[in-house]
Amino acid sequence: xxxxxxxxxxxxxxxxxxxxxxxxxxxxxxxxxxxxxxxxxxxxxxxxxxxxxxxxxxxxxxxxxxxxxxxxxxxxxxxxxxxxxxxxxxxxxxxxxxxxxxxxxxxxxxxxxxxxxxxxxxxxxxxxxxxxxxxxxxxxxxxxxxxxxxxxxxxxxxxxxxxxxxxxxxxxxxxxxxxxxxxxxxxxxxxxxxxxxxxxxxxxxxxxxxxxxxxxxxxxxxxxxxxxxxxxxxxxxxxxxxxxxxxxxxxxxxxxxxxxxxxxxxxxxxxxxxxxxxxxxxxxxxxxxxxxxxxxxxxxxxxxxxxxxxxxxxxxxxxxxxxxxxxxxxxxxxxxxxxxxxxxxxxxxxxxxxxxxxxxxxxxxxxxxxxxxxxxx
Amino acid sequence: xxxxxxxxxxxxxxxxxxxxxxxxxxxxxxxxxxxxxxxxxxxxxxxxxxxxxxxxxxxxxxxxxxxxxxxxxxxxxxxxxxxxxxxxxxxxxxxxxxxxxxxxxxxxxxxxxxxxxxxxxxxxxxxxxxxxxxxxxxxxxxxxxxxxxxxxxxxxxxxxxxxxxxxxxxxxxxxxxxxxxxxxxxxxxxxxxxxxxxxxxxxxxxxxxxxxxxxxxxxxxxxxxxxxxxxxxxxxxxxxxxxxxxxxxxxxxxxxxxxxxxxxxxxxxxxxxxxxxxxxxxxxxxxxxxxxxxxxxxxxxxxxxxxxxxxxxxxxxxxxxxxxxxxxxxxxxxxxxxxxxxxxxxxxxxxxxxxxxxxxxxxxxxxxxxxxxxxxx
Numbered sequence: 129x130x131x132x133x134x135x136x137x138x139x140x141x142x143x144x145x146x147x148x149x150x151x152x153x154x155x156x157x158x159x160x161x162x163x164x165x166x167x168x169x170x171x172x173x174x175x176x177x178x179x180x181x182x183x184x185x186x187x188x189x190x191x192x193x194x195x196x197x198x199x200x201x202x203x204x205x206x207x208x209x210x211x212x213x214x215x216x217x218x219x220x221x222x223x224x225x226x227x228x229x230x231x232x233x234x235x236x237x238x239x240x241x242x243x244x245x246x247x248x249x250x251x252x253x254x255x256x257x258x259x260x261x262x263x264x265x266x267x268x269x270x271x272x273x274x275x276x277x278x279x280x281x282x283x284x285x286x287x288x289x290x291x292x293x294x295x296x297x298x299x300x301x302x303x304x305x306x307x308x309x310x311x312x313x314x315x316x317x318x319x320x321x322x323x324x325x326x327x328x329x330x331x332x333x334x335x336x337x338x339x340x341x342x343x344x345x346x347x348x349x350x351x352x353x354x355x356x357x358x359x360x361x362x363x364x365x366x367x368x369x370x371x372x373x374x375x376x377x378x379x380x381x382x383x384x385x386x387x388x389x390x391x392x393x394x395x396x397x398x399x400x401x402x403x404x405x406x407x408x409x410x411x412x413x414x415x416x417x418x419x420x421x422x423x424x425x426x427x428x429x430x431x432x433x434x435x436x437x438x439x440x441x442x443x444x445x446x447x448x449x450x451x452x453x454x455x456x457x458x459x460x461x462x463x464x465x466x467x468x469x470x471x472x473x474x475x476x477x478x479x480x481x482x483x484x485x486x487x488x489x490x491x492x493x494x495x496x497x498x499x500x501x502x503x504x505x
Numbered sequence: 506x507x508x509x510x511x512x513x514x515x516x517x518x519x520x521x522x523x524x525x526x527x528x529x530x531x532x533x534x535x536x537x538x539x540x541x542x543x544x545x546x547x548x549x550x551x552x553x554x555x556x557x558x559x560x561x562x563x564x565x566x567x568x569x570x571x572x573x574x575x576x577x578x579x580x581x582x583x584x585x586x587x588x589x590x591x592x593x594x595x596x597x598x599x600x601x602x603x604x605x606x607x608x609x610x611x612x613x614x615x616x617x618x619x620x621x622x623x624x625x626x627x628x629x630x631x632x633x634x635x636x637x638x639x640x641x642x643x644x645x646x647x648x649x650x651x652x653x654x655x656x657x658x659x660x661x662x663x664x665x666x667x668x669x670x671x672x673x674x675x676x677x678x679x680x681x682x683x684x685x686x687x688x689x690x691x692x693x694x695x696x697x698x699x700x701x702x703x704x705x706x707x708x709x710x711x712x713x714x715x716x717x718x719x720x721x722x723x724x725x726x727x728x729x730x731x732x733x734x735x736x737x738x739x740x741x742x743x744x745x746x747x748x749x750x751x752x753x754x755x756x757x758x759x760x761x762x763x764x765x766x767x768x769x770x771x772x773x774x775x776x777x778x779x780x781x782x783x784x785x786x787x788x789x790x791x792x793x794x795x796x797x798x799x800x801x802x803x804x805x806x807x808x809x810x811x812x813x814x815x816x817x818x819x820x821x822x823x824x825x826x827x828x829x830x831x832x833x834x835x836x837x838x839x840x841x842x843x844x845x846x847x848x849x850x851x852x853x854x855x856x857x858x859x860x861x862x863x864x865x866x867x868x869x870x871x872x873x874x875x876x877x878x879x880x881x882x
Contacts, residue, residue: 131552131772134765136539146758149538157759158535161526161708162513163837175508195710196573196735199754203735231734325755331538333572333710333757355732357608358573358580375842377576378702380710381523382534383760388511395508460540465752 139454140481142490143462144275144435145303146325146332147478149386153330156389157382164379172388173368173379179391183305183328183399184320184338186312192368193387194335194359195380198302198323201335203231204359205298205321206269208347212236214266217258217295219250219286222274223466224300232269235355240265246467247437249430250281252289259293266346267296273304275326276465278437278474279430280308284315291316296343302326305336306394306479307406307434318343324383327406327434329479330390333383393480402479406433409482413475416491420498421505425472434482436475437468444501446470452497459493516831517858519867520839521652521812522680523702523709524855526763530707533766534759541756549765550745550756556768560682560705560776561697561715563689569745570764571712571736572757575679575700578712580608581736582675582696583646585724589613591643594635594672596627596663599651600843601677609646612732617642623844624814626807627658629666636670643723644673650681652703653842655814655851656807657685661692668693673720679703682713683771683856684783684811695720701760704783704811706856707767710760770857779856783810786859790852793868797875798882802849811859813852814845821878823847829874836870 141148162169180191194201206228210216214237218229221244229239242258244251250270259265268290272283283299290297296318301310306327312320319339325332339347339361347361354360358377367376394402410433414424417438425437440446446463450473453459462474475490477483518525539546557568571578583605587593591614595606598621609616619635621628627647636642645667649660660676667674673695678687683704689697696716702709716724716738724738731737735754744753771779787810791801794815802814817823823840827850830836839851852867854860 134549137545139539146538154535158531161523162516168514172511197755200735331759332755358577378574378709382708
């Protein structure tokens with residue numbers, strides 16, 4: 129075999145994630161590994177927890193990063209909050225709602241789907257109907273910012289409907305966090321998980337998660353252990369807890385350095401500043417796309433500023449446009465997923481990658497790639 | 506809140522892992538993140554798979570890194586190989602065998618324990634007895650190199666006994682891999698998982714895993730899906746497979762750069778060279794410890810060269826010695842776990858950390874920390 133050092137090609141990451149990671153975060157990650165039980169590391173863990181409370185806008189004591197990517201945060205939430213036999217209403221308006229329903233079944237729950245079309249927001253009235261028909265529902269799960277479509281749903285309205293029906297509510301904020309407001313406490317979200325590789329500008333591999341007291345009661349009151357040991361929140365809470373720490377697994381030390389630094393950067397800018405920046409660059413992009421004659425796939429009221437779904441014009445080979453962007457300009461944008469495969473592009477302006485330079489690069493590259501196929505605005 | 510950049514203190518990692526990560530690997534990890542579906546990244550994934558085949562000494566097609574630490578490799582193996590109702594014989598001679606038994610129960614299997622004392626190797630005869638009494642056993646699971654005690658078990662003998670009884674065999678090589686021979690194919694190990702943060706000299710956060718055809722048949726022939734979606738090997742194989750890749754989760758891109766580079770380094774030295782180096786530095790350490798009047802906790806025949814269990818002399822406050830080493834010399838060594846808590850220290854000479862300089866630093870620090878408590882050899 130002839131394997132030698134891998135050097136990644138130069139890229140501008142304007143897809144659905146991962147997003148570009150700032151040099152500060154990469155350098156923080158490259159600091160020497162220390163022990164996961166080292167007092168200095170334990171001190172850093174406390175800072176990560178406090179920073180995540182800031183980002184999630186919560187005072188929840190149980191606020192910690194799961195040692196694996198966002199999907200593991202989804203699984204950790206459902207594997208701990210759902211007991212065999214529990215009914216869970218899953219709002220599905222894209223790929224990630226469907227994944228939640230799959231996991232609910234695996235952990236022994238019964239998933240009731242409330243469907244909105246790919247590209248629509250979750251409809252709270254439709255959820256209320258489903259809950260009336262399923263009064264024994266224990267949990268409502270939804271995706272705040274659907275990565276597969278670029279749609280923002282109204283988390284507060286969903287939480288209100290769920291709570292009126294006596295159910296807990298679980299929010300997927302993998303793409304939302306850091307890019308649009310997530311008000312864990314003010315909206316009463318009982319459990320929330322996120323990812324690091326989108327608007328937090330940190331490499332993939334961690335999944336921040338927070339649980340409030342109601343969710344914690346459910347976890348503590350389980351009749352049996354979850355099927356998972358690795359993602360058993362009772363064990364993880366002992367490891368990440370205050371007081372005497374109990375060894376659980378070996379934490380991904382260097383990734384946590386990266387998350388720590390990414391959260392420092394976010395706090396320097398402030399959440400409000402980050403939201404405003406995402407909004408502004410989104411508007412610049414939309415205006416530029418309109419100038420190219422390109423239409424957005426999602427109505428303005430429910431668009432995610434950090435993930436822009438753009439309709440592929442008739443007659444254009446969308447895969448060739450993406451390949452062109454990657455090969456000629458080093459720009460990655462995303463394809464459609466599921467029902468929207470072939471119909472849209474997904475352009476991410478996430479975290480530190482949401483900046484004027486990237487808007488300009490994206491519009492310039494798109495113009496050229498479309499022109500190569502004879503497209504005229 | 507006043508969180509600012511975290512700077513890890515200078516450390517020499519001579520505990521049970523993580524071990525010191527070479528600058529080459531840290532710098533490889535700090536390269537810019539690219540997309541997890543980027544053709545360049547996919548090419549790197551193929552190199553990682555081939556390098557892991559080299560390290561595991563296998564031609565198994567299913568050889569890939571799980572996107573989470575070693576414990577997730579354990580869980581992935583058991584969650585996929587064990588079906589509800591399956592009987593699993595777990596050899597327990599330390600903390601990690603006990604963890605396996607816990608997971609077997611969580612995924613619906615029945616664990617039959619074959620116990621050896623903490624500090625002993627797994628006894629193949631005792632295993633054979635247990636299999637005679639439990640002829641319906643589907644899987645035998647054992648820890649090749651027990652991280653909690655520093656003991657090496659005879660993997661080939663265990664595999665032979667298991668196969669004669671018609672059971673599959675699963676080996677935990679988290680601490681073994683790269684430090685002592687692991688002959689997946691020659692010994693007929695059906696499933697093997699490992700970790701990156703010990704003798705592979707890579708930061709924690711990934712768990713290499715390999716399955717042979719027999720294990721694969723078991724996974725493919727399951728009556729139902731595993732309880733886990735994140736660690737469902739059928740889905741992971743599609744993502745890591747050859748041919749058209751199916752998106753599963755977002756891989757931890759930068760950690761995979763690190764693993765790639767760590768495996769390049771290991772291939773430059775060669776496995777045999779690595780084993781010989783671990784052996785030699787182990788012998789230097791044992792000789793030096795004897796010079797300090799310290800005794801090894803494990804008989805020479807079953808000692809791990811990469812993880813040295815040392816008896817705490819009478820009258821010595823073992824925790825103070827460790828704190829002294831850390832605070833005065835920046836040296837981390839490990840405490841005993843479980844039954845051996847307070848009775849031993851665990852000194853790791855793992856991966857690139859197995860070198861003459863670290864042996865000297867460790868002996869020098871121990872001498873001083875013991876002298877501070879009035880100890881004389």
